[in-house]
Amino acid sequence: DTEVTQTPKHLVMGMTNKKSLKCEQHMGHRAMYWYKQKAKKPPELMFVYSYEKLSINESVPSRFSPECPNSSLLNLHLHALQPEDSALYLCASSQGLQARDSYGYTFGSGTRLTVV
Amino acid sequence: KQEVTQIPAALSVPEGENLVLNCSFTDSAIYNLQWFRQDPGKGLTSLLLIQSSQREQTSGRLNASLDKSSGRSTLYIAASQPGDSATYLCAVRPGDKLIFGTGTRLQVFP
Numbered sequence A: 001d002t003e004v005t006q007t008p009k010h011l012v013m014g015m016t017n018k019k020s021l022k023c024e025q026h027m028g029h030r031a032m033y034w035y036k037q038k039a040k041k042p043p044e045l046m047f048v049y050s051y052e053k054l055s056i057n058e059s060v061p062s063r064f065s066p067e068c069p070n071s072s073l074l075n076l077h078l079h080a081l082q083p084e085d086s087a088l089y090l091c092a093s094s095q096g097l098q099a100r101d102s103y104g105y106t107f108g109s110g111t112r113l114t115v116v
Numbered sequence B: 001k002q003e004v005t006q007i008p009a010a011l012s013v014p015e016g017e018n019l020v021l022n023c024s025f026t027d028s029a030i031y032n033l034q035w036f037r038q039d040p041g042k043g044l045t046s047l048l049l050i051q052s053s054q055r056e057q058t059s060g061r062l063n064a065s066l067d068k069s070s071g072r073s074t075l076y077i078a079a080s081q082p083g084d085s086a087t088y089l090c091a092v093r094p095g096d097k098l099i100f101g102t103g104t105r106l107q108v109f110p
Helices: none
Strands: A004-007 A010-013 A018-025 A031-037 A044-050 A053-057 A064-070 A073-079 A087-094 A111-115 B004-007 B010-014 B019-025 B032-038 B044-051 B056-059 B062-067 B072-077 B086-093 B104-109
Touching: A004 A087, A010 A018, A018 A031, A018 A087, A031 A073, A044 A064, A044 A073, A053 A064, B004 B086, B010 B019, B019 B032, B019 B086, B019 B104, B032 B062, B032 B072, B044 B056, B044 B062, B044 B072, B072 B086
Parallel strands: A010 A111, B010 B104
Antiparallel strands: A004 A018, A018 A073, A031 A044, A031 A087, A044 A053, A064 A073, A087 A111, B004 B019, B019 B072, B032 B044, B032 B086, B056 B062, B062 B072, B086 B104
């Protein structure tokens, strides 16, 4: 299995809703990432998990809450989002996070989120 | 701060042409550089990964070069096809993060 699987593919939620995005990989990768991508822009890093621990939070608002229950699974919990949070949310994984490592990233197909 | 720029921003060509996409980065202290393809509304597909110690990588009709000292990478697409139409992103890895370029939107018409 060489894929990163994201569910759901599409999500429409109201500003008072609570929802979660799910990401799964079975490649034995120990680093997992959440990226946000707005239309016609490159992806922007949100969070990095290394060995199931949060390593980087790029000053993301608290209405986004990441969780890494195990080495294969990464969740992004959403609460009280704003319409400007509508975007494509991408999950990625890589074999390691050590500075000496030079592994590539594998991305999922993304979740298209619309906040109404 | 690492900044990654891609030129051109958009490109429209007839099929069969050989193409060159450029990527430049401001800080040469990187561990690798990765080229991705993204179809509209979809995720990223990795095309080529070049380690900092390498000069180029090839996969089929794609060839990517890396000149770390000058902060440049080039993606060469031979004999372009309509199926190559997509946005191409380069990304550098200076450490814990992957930093993306601004992208090149490519359209290849029959």
